[in-house]
Amino acid sequence: MKNLNKALFFGLFALIVVVEIFVHLHDQQTISKLRTSLQEFRQLAEDTPNSAAHKISEFSNQKIHQVFEFFNSDADDSQQQTDVDYEVPMELLASETQFLETRQCESEKNVFFLKTSKTGSQTLMAIMQRFGIQNNLTFFLGESMNGAMSNLQMPITYERDCWIGKNIPEEKFQISTQHLKYNKEVIDNVMEPGTKFFSIIRDPTTNFVSSYRYYQYLLGRLWSQFGLREIGETKGASSELLYKEMEHFLEDEKRAWRYLKNVSPASFARIGTLRPQLIFFGSFTDVNGKEWMSYDRDIPEEVLQAWFKKLDADFEFVMIMEYYDLGLALLVNEFCWSIEDVAYLKVNAQAHSGLELSKKAVRNLEKINYPDYALYRYFNETFWEKVDSIGRAKVEAIAELIGTKSAEIAQRCIQDEYLNNNGTQKIKPRLKEGVYEDAECGRFLMHGPSMTKVTQRYMIDHFGKKYKSCSRSATPTTWSENMEKNKESLRYKYKFLSGHGGRFT
Ligand SMILES: *[C@@H]1O[C@H](CO)[C@@H](O)[C@H](O)[C@H]1NC(C)=O
Ligand SMILES: *[C@@H]1O[C@H](CO)[C@@H](O)[C@H](O)[C@H]1NC(C)=O
Ligand SMILES: *[C@@H]1O[C@H](CO)[C@@H](O)[C@H](O)[C@H]1NC(C)=O
Numbered sequence: 001m002k003n004l005n006k007a008l009f010f011g012l013f014a015l016i017v018v019v020e021i022f023v024h025l026h027d028q029q030t031i032s033k034l035r036t037s038l039q040e041f042r043q044l045a046e047d048t049p050n051s052a053a054h055k056i057s058e059f060s061n062q063k064i065h066q067v068f069e070f071f072n073s074d075a076d077d078s079q080q081q082t083d084v085d086y087e088v089p090m091e092l093l094a095s096e097t098q099f100l101e102t103r104q105c106e107s108e109k110n111v112f113f114l115k116t117s118k119t120g121s122q123t124l125m126a127i128m129q130r131f132g133i134q135n136n137l138t139f140f141l142g143e144s145m146n147g148a149m150s151n152l153q154m155p156i157t158y159e160r161d162c163w164i165g166k167n168i169p170e171e172k173f174q175i176s177t178q179h180l181k182y183n184k185e186v187i188d189n190v191m192e193p194g195t196k197f198f199s200i201i202r203d204p205t206t207n208f209v210s211s212y213r214y215y216q217y218l219l220g221r222l223w224s225q226f227g228l229r230e231i232g233e234t235k236g237a238s239s240e241l242l243y244k245e246m247e248h249f250l251e252d253e254k255r256a257w258r259y260l261k262n263v264s265p266a267s268f269a270r271i272g273t274l275r276p277q278l279i280f281f282g283s284f285t286d287v288n289g290k291e292w293m294s295y296d297r298d299i300p301e302e303v304l305q306a307w308f309k310k311l312d313a314d315f316e317f318v319m320i321m322e323y324y325d326l327g328l329a330l331l332v333n334e335f336c337w338s339i340e341d342v343a344y345l346k347v348n349a350q351a352h353s354g355l356e357l358s359k360k361a362v363r364n365l366e367k368i369n370y371p372d373y374a375l376y377r378y379f380n381e382t383f384w385e386k387v388d389s390i391g392r393a394k395v396e397a398i399a400e401l402i403g404t405k406s407a408e409i410a411q412r413c414i415q416d417e418y419l420n421n422n423g424t425q426k427i428k429p430r431l432k433e434g435v436y437e438d439a440e441c442g443r444f445l446m447h448g449p450s451m452t453k454v455t456q457r458y459m460i461d462h463f464g465k466k467y468k469s470c471s472r473s474a475t476p477t478t479w480s481e482n483m484e485k486n487k488e489s490l491r492y493k494y495k496f497l498s499g500h501g502g503r504f505t
Helices: 002-025 028-047 052-072 090-102 121-134 184-190 204-214 239-249 253-261 301-314 321-335 359-368 370-390 392-413 439-445 448-466 478-485 487-497
Strands: 111-114 196-201 283-285 291-293 317-320
Touching: 090 392, 111 121, 121 439, 121 448, 121 487, 196 321, 196 370, 204 239, 204 359, 204 370, 253 359, 283 301, 301 370, 317 321, 317 370, 321 370, 321 392, 359 370, 370 392, 392 439, 439 487, 448 478, 448 487, 478 487
Parallel strands: 111 196, 196 317
Antiparallel strands: 283 291
């Protein structure tokens, strides 16, 4: 048994290492094959409780999760935002432009962005990273390929989690933008005093659908119970099949809970489906000292309201994905950031499946995930209160300026082939000829893990000799090897992106 354990463990470890190496070669076919074997291992582990595979999987769950996240974090999830057409008069735009140019305020440099999932947060993360690099700020980052922390269902803690610079507690961070589950105590401790908090959420129905479709390869523990597809078919299911599964899951509330009960709270099959938004907001301790988790089945309404009130006190505002540009306008207004700071590359809408959940399925989803719906209602209200307190016309004018500036930068920097695409083809955005030495263009284009690695290397260099890795394994992890092996190119990229010369590579 012991030998089997060892063999399995080394097999898995080797697999993860190989996977991580291949990720850098960008060989899609190999990646997809490796991903399938990793998924099969995981499935085997989940389907045979108490087996060696099961134990190893539990142990390396976090690692596997990081690898999976890494595979997918390049994809942008903002395509489903609604475009609102504002009718902003020219005079207002002119006066707002003048106001922004002449206002007397200092831009906020200490910002904690609680990244949620399938909410357009990838674009926001890129905006934050760009701002941090341009302003030479310090980043709060996990020691993993995608920089995420507290990957499981639990809020971030000192005991469980690891980040760059954890061994130097007197050093405080200025920007936080990676995935983690909120824990005010830890965030207050690691970030600069007076750091401003914000986040983003989305309509819980479309969020659930988006999460189910996107993370289907991680939800095997759930859909394998439905009996609608083969265990091996972990991804690439047709939209029809995915909707069939969601309909089945949501057909009967009591049965849905039975399905959920068979899945461990740490499994992504639950994290990605059971209140997939509230889970990022950590936990809440009520007046009786009871700690509530997002996945507790019956959270009383008054507990939820008290929880939201507390979040409302901690956070400056919570953006609503359906009003994306208005939310960015709040950022400009509240943090005294410039229009250029929040300009972003619009991502082409993906082909819509044309399918929708039935009314009955939505009703049951509203019952199962009622805390997410309550969260959305609460922060939709505070969002509009904030907008109205500033003045709706003013916020719309700023939003319009953001849209215009974004289009302007895109025209200057990004190849027409991408900009003119009507969404029928999958085209990667690339820089135009002749702008490779333009740092603004480089920053505008760069997204995701490649940007994260640049900031990770920067932070390791920032701490210099004082830095000690807190990764658990005794031998160097693939992440730290990657940081070492690619240090010259990562430093070059940072220098270029921060506007100190060089060219986009
Ligand atoms: C960036 O900040 C560090 C301190 O955190 C400082 O030593 C360095 O000189 C700054 N670099 C630039 C280009 O401003
Ligand atoms: C969000 O707030 C707006 C403005 O008050 C309102 O029109 C809309 O119906 C709200 N949406 C939800 C889901 O509560
Ligand atoms: C999208 O663009 C392609 C190629 O340019 C074209 O063939 C197709 O008809 C367009 N589709 C729509 C819906 O406009």
